[in-house]
Amino acid sequence: SQTIHQWPATLVQPVGSPLSLECTVEGTSNPNLYWYRQAAGRGLQLLFYSIGIGQISSEVPQNLSASRPQDRQFILSSKKLLLSDSGFYLCAWSVLGPLHFGNGTRLTVT
Amino acid sequence: DQQVKQNSPSLSVQEGRISILNCDYTNSMFDYFLWYKKYPAEGPTFLISISSIKDKNEDGRFTVFLNKSAKHLSLHIVPSQPGDSAVYFCAAFAGLGSQGNLIFGKGTKLSVKP
Numbered sequence: 001s002q003t004i005h006q007w008p009a010t011l012v013q014p015v016g017s018p019l020s021l022e023c024t025v026e027g028t029s030n031p032n033l034y035w036y037r038q039a040a041g042r043g044l045q046l047l048f049y050s051i052g053i054g055q056i057s058s059e060v061p062q063n064l065s066a067s068r069p070q071d072r073q074f075i076l077s078s079k080k081l082l083l084s085d086s087g088f089y090l091c092a093w094s095v096l097g098p099l100h101f102g103n104g105t106r107l108t109v110t
Numbered sequence: 111d112q113q114v115k116q117n118s119p120s121l122s123v124q125e126g127r128i129s130i131l132n133c134d135y136t137n138s139m140f141d142y143f144l145w146y147k148k149y150p151a152e153g154p155t156f157l158i159s160i161s162s163i164k165d166k167n168e169d170g171r172f173t174v175f176l177n178k179s180a181k182h183l184s185l186h187i188v189p190s191q192p193g194d195s196a197v198y199f200c201a202a203f204a205g206l207g208s209q210g211n212l213i214f215g216k217g218t219k220l221s222v223k224p
Contacts, residue, residue: 006153043114044154044199044214090153098144099212101153 023091
């Protein structure tokens with residue numbers, strides 16, 4: 001069966017520091033991979049999605065970036081975090097069906 | 111402009127009764143709709159879906175109804191249980207293979223009281 005791992009579960013970072021969140025999927029090949037963010041009082045906002053290695057589509061302009069170095073690995077990064085980057089970040093995968101989410105990372109930028 | 115709207119931020123229901131969660135959408139190109147359930151500090155879990163060629167889909171205690179003319183869908187939970195207490199997100203996209211364009215509502219927090 002397919003599983004998705006996302007880490008860390010919680011993270012507190014100072015403004016201006018870098019960020020790296022990692023997500024891996026097991027049990028499937030060539031998945032579509034996604035990064036979503038849930039900010040306080042808002043729904044789930046799509047940040048990036050990828051249909052293959054090295055193929056990244058950005059949905060929202062911001063100081064975040066994403067990379068897919070391997071088929072089942074998706075990384076969300078930032079060179080300098082802003083206070084507004086605080087939120088709940090979710091990785092997800094799909095193969096022609098519903099999205100399946102990881103357990104998320106709670107990021108607090110102080 | 112919100113394409114998927116969940117106008118009720120919260121809903122409280124007694125155990126054993128029916129929970130009805132509502133969702134409205136504005137984009138007539140949407141042809142696939144999903145409901146997700148989310149517990150605190152966890153990722154959303156897929157619950158049930160419906161394509162635009164249907165008006166009802168049922169899975170156990172969960173039924174989703176779609177009214178295309180009104181651009182409205184609803185999730186019915188019968189009977190409601192305390193374990194159903196969670197935030198429920200409505201989501202929609204247009205065209206298979208376009209799951210990257212999945213648009214979520216802001217969610218409705220359901221509380222089922224024993």
